[in-house]
Amino acid sequence: xxxxxxxxxxxxxLCGVVALVVGSGLVTxxxxxxxxxGDVPRSVLAPSDGRxxxxxxxxxxxxxxxxxxxxxxxxxxxxxxxxATLVSDHQAADQTLLAYAKKAGIDPNAMPHDIASKMEAExxxxxxxxxxxxxxxxxxxxxxxxxxxxxxxxxxQTTVPQVSSPELRALxxxxxxxxxxxxxxxxxxxxxxxAAASSPQTPKAxxxxxxxxxxxxx
Numbered sequence: 673x674x675x676x677x678x679x680x681x682x683x684x685x686l687c688g689v690v691a692l693v694v695g696s697g698l699v700t701x702x703x704x705x706x707x708x709x710g711d712v713p714r715s716v717l718a719p720s721d722g723r724x725x726x727x728x729x730x731x732x733x734x735x736x737x738x739x740x741x742x743x744x745x746x747x748x749x750x751x752x753x754x755x756a757t758l759v760s761d762h763q764a765a766d767q768t769l770l771a772y773a774k775k776a777g778i779d780p781n782a783m784p785h786d787i788a789s790k791m792e793a794e795x796x797x798x799x800x801x802x803x804x805x806x807x808x809x810x811x812x813x814x815x816x817x818x819x820x821x822x823x824x825x826x827x828x829q830t831t832v833p834q835v836s837s838p839e840l841r842a843l844x845x846x847x848x849x850x851x852x853x854x855x856x857x858x859x860x861x862x863x864x865x866x867a868a869a870s871s872p873q874t875p876k877a878x879x880x881x882x883x884x885x886x887x888x889x890x
Contacts, residue, residue, distance in 0.1 A: 720834040722778050723787060724827075724844070725769060729780040730791045731824055732766035738798045742813055745801070751810045754857055758817070761850050772843055794820065814861035821855040 735758050742755025773780045783791070797820070801813050825848065832844050 720831060721776070721837055721840055722782065723784060724831045724835060724840070725773050725776075725778050725780050726783040727787050727791075727827070728769055728847075729766060729773070730783060730787070731794075732762045732769065734791070734794055734798060735762040735820075736766070738801070738813070738817065741798070741802060745805060745809045746813070747806045747810045748861075751813060751861060754814075754817075754861060757857070758854065761854070765847055765850065768843060772839060776837065776840070810861070814858050817858035818855060818862050821851055821858060825851050825855060 739755040739758030739762065742758070743752050744755075746752035746755055770780060772778075797816055801809060801816060804812060828844050828848060828851065832841055835841050835844070
């Protein structure tokens with residue numbers, strides 16, 4: 673009888689230990705802490721990280737659309753060439769951005785309502801150009817691209833100090849030289865569509881950059 677009693681006590685204690693271990697694992701998972709090496713979450717990102725990724729993805733798509741429009745509707749060869757540059761550069765920039773978003777676990781299409789409203793306004797400005805032709809298209813297209821790129825440069829410069837990811841900061845800084853070159857070309861086109869024909873080649877977006885504001889952007 674003594675042997676049976678001791679066995680029962682041992683089994684009871686063993687069950688208690690197992691329950692404690694399993695329960696601890698459940699509590700750990702419920703609290704958001706990793707229960708095993710495979711459960712380690714990605715780095716916590718600041719809210720501004722996801723916002724700027726969504727905003728830039730939408731901007732890239734808008735610029736690609738505008739560039740294709742210029743390739744078709746542009747009157748001056750310089751305007752059509754600038755349109756092709758916009759398509760090429762913003763496609764490359766968007767590929768880099770989407771690769772980062774996938775790695776960081778960010779949905780680039782999850783756009784907050786306030787950003788969606790701003791992008792709708794930007795889209796309307798670009799769509800306003802679609803029915804235009806000839807020199808009027810060239811003039812208004814150049815002005816729209818000049819003003820739009822000035823705003824995007826200011827947006828990127830303001831956002832860089834707010835993001836938590838060093839990789840995203842480097843990506844944003846690397847985008848600035850391309851945005852500045854687009855701004856400068858658009859400004860020349862706005863003053864004279866033929867003026868951009870001799871403009872230097874637009875640098876491609878990279879993952880590094882000085883991040884210094886362009887002196888020509890207000």
